[in-house]
Structure formats: C-alpha cells, structure tokens
Amino acid sequence: MTNENDIKILMQSIGKKAKRASEILALAPTKQKDDALKAAAAEIRKAKNDIIAANKKDMDIAVGRGLAGAMLDRLMLDETRIESIARSIEDIIDLKDPIGDILSEKIRPNGLKISQVRVPLGVIGIIFESRPNVTADAGTLCLKSGNASILRCGSESAHSSRMIHACLVKGLKKAGLPEEAIQLIPTQDRAAVGELLKLSEYVDIIVPRGGKSLIERVQNESRVPVMAHLDGICHVYIDADADLEKAVSISVNAKMRRTGICGSAETLLIDKKAIDSHLTPILSALHEKGCEIRGDKDVVKAFNESREATEEDWGTEYLDAIISVRVVDGVQGAIDHIAKYGSNHTDSIITENSKAAEKFLNEVDSAIVMHNASTQYADGGEFGMGAEIGISTGKMHARGPVGLEQLTSYKYQVRGNGQIRP
C-alpha cells in the first residue's frame, strides 16, 4: 500500500462506505446505538490481553525509536487503563442522545408548523496522535451522536488502535449496525491523510487532535471544514482587586496542575496596581512548585527568581512548567494583551470587582472566559458534557468543548395542510 493511486482508491472506498453507514446511523434508535456501546465495552474487557500484547509491540517500537518518557506514558496501556477505556464507553451510554431534539418550534400565522430538529452531521474524520484510547473515545462519541467516523491514528499507536477498533466493530455488529460506522484507516502512509482531507463529497467535518504541526497541516490542506484549536495560550489576569488567596491558588492550579494540556495557563498578567501586594506571593508559590518564571522588566525587578521574557514568550504555548509574566495597566491592559497574543481559547480574571469581571468576560474574545476560576476547567467533562472530542477556537459551528451536541446539525421540518405561497 505505497502506491499513491491505491491509497486514493482506498480512501474513496472508505469515504463511500462511511457515507452509507451514516445514513443508517442517522436513523438508528438510541437503544441500538447504546447496545453497540455496551457490546464494545464488553469486547474491550474480553480482549484486554490481546490489547496489552498489541500495545507491547507499539511500546517496543517506540522505545527503539528513543521516544521520550512522557510520550511513552501516553502510549502505554495496562489493565487499569483498558478498564478505564471500557468504562468511558459505558459513560457515553448514560449521556442523553441529542438526535431528534427539537431546538425550536413555532406555528406561523398561515398555520405552517416549523420545527428545527437536531440531526447528525454525517461523517466525521478524526486524526489523532499517540494516545490509543482516542480510538475508542472518538469512535463512540461519534456513534452516540449518530455520526459515522473515519479514524486515523498515529503510527506509534497503530497496533493498539487496531485492536481497540476491532472491539468497536464487534460491538457494532452485535447491535446490528453497519461495521463501517467506525472505520480505522488501515495504512499509516502519510498520503492517506492528504486523501482524507480531500473527501469533501463524503466527509462533513475533520477534527484533528495532536501537535501544532498536525493541526497546521490539516487547517492548510483540508477541503473539508475543520474543527480544532491550534494553540492554547491561556491567560490568568490578576486584577488590583483580586483576593490574594484565590489569586495564588488559581495561578498555581491553572499553570501547574497539569502543564501539558491545552487549558493550562501560559501567561500571567498582573495589574500594575497589584505589583506590591500580589506579585511576590503568586510567583513564590509558582517557583516553589518548580515553575520557571519569565517576566517583563518590572517583574524581573520585583522578583529575583525570574529571568527576562522575550517578545516570543508572549505568543508561546510552553506546555511545560514555565510561565511568562507581564505587568499590564488594569483590565483594559489585560484585554489588549490577550487580543494581541492570545489564541481565543481560555482566559480568566481574578478579581473581587464585579465591574472589572464583567468587562473581561464580555470583551475578551475567547471560546471560554472565566472569573475567579482555574483555566484548567476548560474541558467538556468539567462543562457537564460528559465527554469531548476536542476544543474548538473557531467561531463557525461549535466553539469551546466539542461534545455530543456539537457533533450535530439540524433540519427544518415544516408541517402544513395544503399551504401555497401567495
């Protein structure tokens, strides 16, 4: 499977099958979809030894390639993690099926009843890296929302992903649903991604999950609409009226709880009127937790354990125990900085001043804006969506966490009794 034409034919065939499966899935009752999820979870438990063996192959290759510890940890599957994959699938059973929801309904003066009804998007392409559990998470979220999916895993997790995918397919079959409802691209050839991005006839949306270079490639090449976020440059702004205790604990949590997720804070902005009162306690707490501080001139002057930030720092997503710190002139200064350097992901203001808070919440143009809360809450599960397939920073279609509802569209059903337009 290295011939480019073969891959084109393969991807066309995958696209066509997905489209056909999506037509059946769109009409599948909730119970049938839930039956498939239940059966898939059982199959994953049953196949745990096979999954671990497949994962061992992936791990051996990864070790041979000299992959770093954090990457190896993302890849690794053991009994506990496999059980957690099975449980995640069962959690989706408990989520409300959004399909068929009536979003609005009205009767027009001429008697026409117009209902806006939720329907699936159709076919969703998901391109992801390293974590093999995404195979199950993404495929089953799409299934529950009535969408067919085409999954493309990273080459490092290929053996594990294929084994997990086989369990999902068994679940589909047991429930009498088409096995093409969740397809995993069987080749790791890079050209397959290129072909997937051209399948606008069959694929309704592409969701890339992974590093910046993957997202950039997808956003630049795709002829299919893309839902994604490129960067998560999240800010915490410490207002002059911030409660000191909240300011310290939120800053530390937003940066250090987990540094590798998109909702972790990368830049701390601090009101110039709060330098004397707030700067040292916050930066000391961060420093004690092992966080490197890169500050502007005022910050470096006020806090010894910091080095000077460069212009580049303000636009960098470290995904590491590093934070850039800048003094700004009040809430307007914070808003201006975020407009210039932010990535429209998640930004939080810490203040007891409700006027400043409302200004920040209204004027910062990000998918998620927060008041007195940690940016690490930027997560579909924390938003009560149950699960998410990713976070979108675009304004088209879905913004913020992409859960079941965000994987849907709607149609208008118009019921009349013979109306003709005058």
Add this chain to the structure above:
Amino acid sequence: MTNENDIKILMQSIGKKAKRASEILALAPTKQKDDALKAAAAEIRKAKNDIIAANKKDMDIAVGRGLAGAMLDRLMLDETRIESIARSIEDIIDLKDPIGDILSEKIRPNGLKISQVRVPLGVIGIIFESRPNVTADAGTLCLKSGNASILRCGSESAHSSRMIHACLVKGLKKAGLPEEAIQLIPTQDRAAVGELLKLSEYVDIIVPRGGKSLIERVQNESRVPVMAHLDGICHVYIDADADLEKAVSISVNAKMRRTGICGSAETLLIDKKAIDSHLTPILSALHEKGCEIRGDKDVVKAFNESREATEEDWGTEYLDAIISVRVVDGVQGAIDHIAKYGSNHTDSIITENSKAAEKFLNEVDSAIVMHNASTQYADGGEFGMGAEIGISTGKMHARGPVGLEQLTSYKYQVRGNGQIRP
C-alpha cells in the same frame, strides 16, 4: 488599480479595518445599532435622486452590453424600489438583537456557573450579483447582528451599490459607529474576490449569493469558511394518499409562483399507485400555466403534452417554467431519488398518510423538509426570521435560511469564586 499587488494591499487593509470595526460592533448596544439603521434608511430616502441617477448609469451600461430583460429588471431601481430598500432597513430595527442571548446556563456541582452567550461571528464577506438592494440588505443584517461586513457587488450594479453604500456609511457615522463596519470593495477587479477569499486572518465567513459559477468558484477557492447553496433542486413528491386538490395547487405553486428562486420545484415525483388518479390533473394544471413537462417513459405514456426527460434532467435546476416528472415506488422510492439527485435544499411530500409523511420528514436529508406545503416557503421571511442573507445547504454552522441568529457564534462565560481543579 489593476496591479495585483495593489489589490492585495487594498484587500489586506480592508480586512484589517473590518476586524477593528468588528471589535467595536461586537460591544455596541442595540440602540446604537438601531440608530445607525434608522439614519441609513433616512439617508437612502434623501438620496433617492442620486441613487436613481447612479442606477441609470448601470442600466445604460447593461443595455449596451445587451443584458436580458430579466437581468435588467433585477438591476433597475425606481422610487418604489428605493422606498422598499429603506423600509427593509427599518424592518431590521424591529428584529430582536440576538447578541447577548443566553443559549444555556447551568451551575456545576462545584459551584461554577457556566453560561453560553451569543456573540457575533466577527467579519462577514458577502459576494453578490446584479440586485443592488443586496448592498443594503446584507450590510444592515450584519450590522444588527454585530458583525462587520465586506461587500463585493456585481460589476453591473457598481454605481447603484456605491451610492447605497454611501448612505449606510452616513448612518453609521451619525450613530457614532465606525464607518468601516460596512465596507464596499471599491474595485470590480476579479482579483479582489480572490484576495477576499484568502483573508482568513480577518474574515470569519463568506456568503456568496449568485449564479452557480460564482458559488463554485468561491467554494473551491476560499480559505475562509463558506455558507451557501450551490443548487436548489427541490422536489415535490405526490404520494398515493395525496389529497388531489392539495396535490394540484401545491405542485403548481411550488413550480410556477416564481420560477427563478432557489425554492421553486424542479422535479415532481409521483407514486406509481397515484398515476391513474393524480398524474393527469397535476400535469394539466402545470401545462395550462405554461410549464414544459419532461417525464420518464410512464409519464410520457400517460400525458400527451410531455417529452421524455434525459438522465441530465433529474439533476438540473431549471429556474424556468420547466419541470421533470418521474414515477417512483412509494415514499421509499421518492427518498431514494432525492438522495441521488437532490441538492439538500427543500423537498415536500403531499399525502394524507401521516406515517408516510413522517418517514419522508425524517429520512430526506435536506435543510428543509415539508409536508403538504409549497417548497416556495423556503425563505427566511416565511420562517419568521424577518430577513435572510441566503440559504445554506451545508450542515456546518447554519442550515436552511441564514438570518440574524445564524450570523452569530457563542462564548462560554464561567463564573466562580476561587475554584481550582482537583
């Protein structure tokens, strides 16, 4: 302004200004936007002689180019039509401002209050042909929904559109809003459209309105998301259980009320069990109104005044007094035909059988599906949206008529009191 580099610079500058204006518009109170609309309507009434004089130039050029009567009629402005433009602007004042609407709100177990709040999309690019009134309709709909707009008119309406645009700008200024909130591209050079489609840094969405070749060019070239419909191949399906009177009046209305709009019917499908009872009355009524009938073999056999349709007919949007007619095997046959040849726009079933109706409404994958109503109701005004900027057949973002609400996105505002994520 023929140098390609000049046009690139011009379009970059227009994009940047629009983006800045959109930041102000996003926060503008409803009253200020309504004041601008009110002032714009007044300016248009005041400038009616200038607009008519500008339109005369466009008309003279069009006549010189040998434009057809229907095109000339679309282009022509007189006092009545100018008054109707002004009134359309005033109608938008009466529409509810969607910005700031709370789409959902919940308090999480940890006390975080999560509100999903409607915000504008940002900057909307609208590319349209012939009708100069679109300048006012599109610019003011965007304004009311808090979006900045970049308008590109057809060259045939350039003088009229510029004059109307000048009135809108005066309205913006009077209300203290940035005049760059509604910009009209000052050159008719084709390269300007190409540059607009590349402005993904500044433009959030492109709405093309016009012929198929324009839509195709935009969909193929654009790096900005596009909301549009390529075709309006609308079907009326006459079920065996159709009421004959409704079947006749809806078929005639759906096809002949106005043949040139996207919601007009292009294909009539008829249940084979209804041939004897329904076919002749419906086709006679259409024929009497001057409609050409192109049928399949069974239709041609049953109805003299018809000629045989070719395969091409089933996928053709005539936008004229022509209809293709095919016999199908019940509601499933109709659904299959529409899946193969339809354009996901608007399709209607005529029947007194509610089971058949519900099957059609659920299984036909179109933006608008109807029961016992004319497809010509596919219109934002008829849906109670007040006005529309177009109809979308895509599933991303908005589907069906695109009115004020469809020109918006949302953000999440999260209010806490010090929550950190465990």
